[in-house]
Amino acid sequence: MTPNATPQRLNPFALISEFYHLIREWVIPLIVLLISLIPVFMKHHLTALIPVLIIAVIVIFLVPASLRYWYFKFALEPASLVIYSGIFNHQINHIPYQRIQSVNQTQWAFLKPFHLVTISVETAGHSDTDRPEAVLSAVKASIYDQLVAAQQQAMSQPTDTTPTPPNYTINRRDLREFAMTSPAFLSVLVVLLAGFGKLSERTKQQLINWAFSSAKQLNVFVILGSAIAILAVFYLGSIITLILTYYGFNLTRQGDHLIIRRGWFKERQTEIAIDRIQAIRLKQPLVRHWLHLVTVQLIVISNDHQDDDAANVIIMPVIKQAAVNDFLATFFPQLPSLQFTRNHDRRNFWLNWRNYLLGSALVILPLTLFWRPWGSLSLAILFITLPMASFHSHATTAQVLTPRYLLVSNSDWFTRSDYLFQRHHVQTLQLRTSLWLQKRHYGHLTLQFRAGQHGKKKAFNYLPAAQLQAIRTWYDR
Incomplete structure (x- = not known):
């Protein structure tokens, strides 16, 4: 489709979005104001004015929301997406198509009959705002197609000669399995x-x-x-x-992009550039670990702070552990084969038990001594922490797979996570030890990498010195 260079306004339904964002920004002050005024109104028998106050607040917020809507326009020019905004300080923001990294689409159920969607655009540049570089609320679904086509043309991406690109659609059984085994x-x-x-x-x-x-x-x-x-x-x-x-979850790879569609009440479409992927995470909460099921996530660079899942994108809700390599080979053919291993190092086991026992004692002893008789119930903590220590010990492993890839594993709260890193995506690598651990040939590993807008650290404790040395050699190549 040919981009439309004529500035366009958003659909009037966008007023709902503007009003919602304003209310959300001020919801805490409004609640505090209402709570503080209720005693005054009750004291002076003015409770009948509370509905009037609420209506006045709604009207006050509708005015700036309407102004924001009226002064917001966008245009799909031949070389860039142009955003016109600002009430008193007019701004014109040009976003070249070649800088666009992802174009995400969401659709609320009440907008489906009108074929309206919300589009968020993220670029390769790092942004310190809590929103993507551009958000087009309540626009025609065809705008998304035009924007993606303009981006792909600007990037001069080679066309995929494969007649059927890699595709996965979740079935009802997998969807139920995913929902029923989640600790959410x-x-x-x-x-x-x-x-x-x-x-x-x-x-x-x-x-x-x-x-x-x-x-x-x-x-x-x-x-x-x-x-x-x-x-x-x-x-x-x-x-x-x-x-x-995750109703209707669908994953497709088109060239150097992954496209994810999901949702029933709020249909969502997300596009991820392959070069924004920083790591692949294989996640197994306790129940899925017992059932040998895996959830596959991507850790990506994202500028969207409003979306809690922006940095951790699920590309496979649930899959049998034995089928993970086939799935990854389909969508990421360059990846090496993975093996799920367990750590059987007894010293690592006892070191973790010691740490979890000491942490439990710091909670149990004060409660038992100073809050009788109920404090003795805190001994039940041991029935959680000690199995957690065992689970954590078995999950903590590290493997140098190839000169490019490293697989490291650990656990948090009965959830095992295997992280597959490419060497140039690891920003810093830190090896730590102590005199006591050095004599026993053990140490700690900390990796720092990009996730979302900021860096993230993951620690892997009590690894053998031989593994740490192999990882250092791998990173220094």
Whole structure:
């Protein structure tokens, strides 16, 4: 399709997006304002004015949202995407097509009947903003095709002579397997605990007192049943969310780009340039580890801070461990064959057990001594930390596969991760040891690499000195 050089406005549905972003930026001050004004209104019997206040806030935010929408235009010129924006300070941003690294597309369900999508554009340049270089909200789906075609033409990419490019579409069984073996429901508990930690001390104490007073009136079976029921609700909610998020998951490789489509309520399309991939991560939460299932992720460079998954892109939700090499060979034929290994080093095992025992003791001893009799229940921590130490020890390995590729493995919270690095994507490599470890010929490895907008570090502890020396030789070539 031929790019349209005439400046265009976004569809009026983009007003919803502008209003949403403004409200999200000010949601915390607005909540604080509302909470602080409610006692005043109640004291002076002005509660009837609360709806008026809410309507006034909505109107106040609609005005700048409307101005942002009115002064925002875009044009697909022959050589670049041009963005016109700014209310008082007018800006014109030219984004040459050859600098565009990825063009991502999302579509909310209510926009499907109107064939409208949201397009985000990221370039090779590093950006310090929390959004991509350009976001086109509620535009015609044909704009995406025009933009991708203009980018590919500018990059002068050779056409793929393969009649059928590599393609994968998830089936219902794999989608259910992926959703049912995910530990994502536990993250809800983490969020609740984090929210509890932000409450005032008085509120915390009141909640704790209420919980204990309620527990005294209930028997053990009712308490356990309630806890199991809550976990079951979180688990089912997690399954439904993941199925809707990854519904219709499709992966295609076209030339030097991967295209990912997924989503039911919010259909999403993501394009990833191969040269932005910094590492391949093979992820196995505990249940998938037992079932020999793997999730394949890409660690990529991204400028999108609003998307939590921008730096870790899933390209294979779930696959049998034995089929991983065939999958990677299909989409990345240059990669070497991988082998999932376990660490059987006994000294590594006991060193990790020692560390986890000491960490547990720092929690258990104070609780047992100063919070009787309930503090003794903290001994249950050992039933989590000691198996975690064993799991971590078995997962910690390192292999130099070829002069270009390194495979290192470790675990976090019963989740094994195998990272495949290409040498020039490792920004820094650090080897550490101590006098005590040096005598026993052990040390620690730390790798730093790009992930998202910033660098990321991964540590691999208690590796044999021979492995560390092989990795140093590999990196110094």
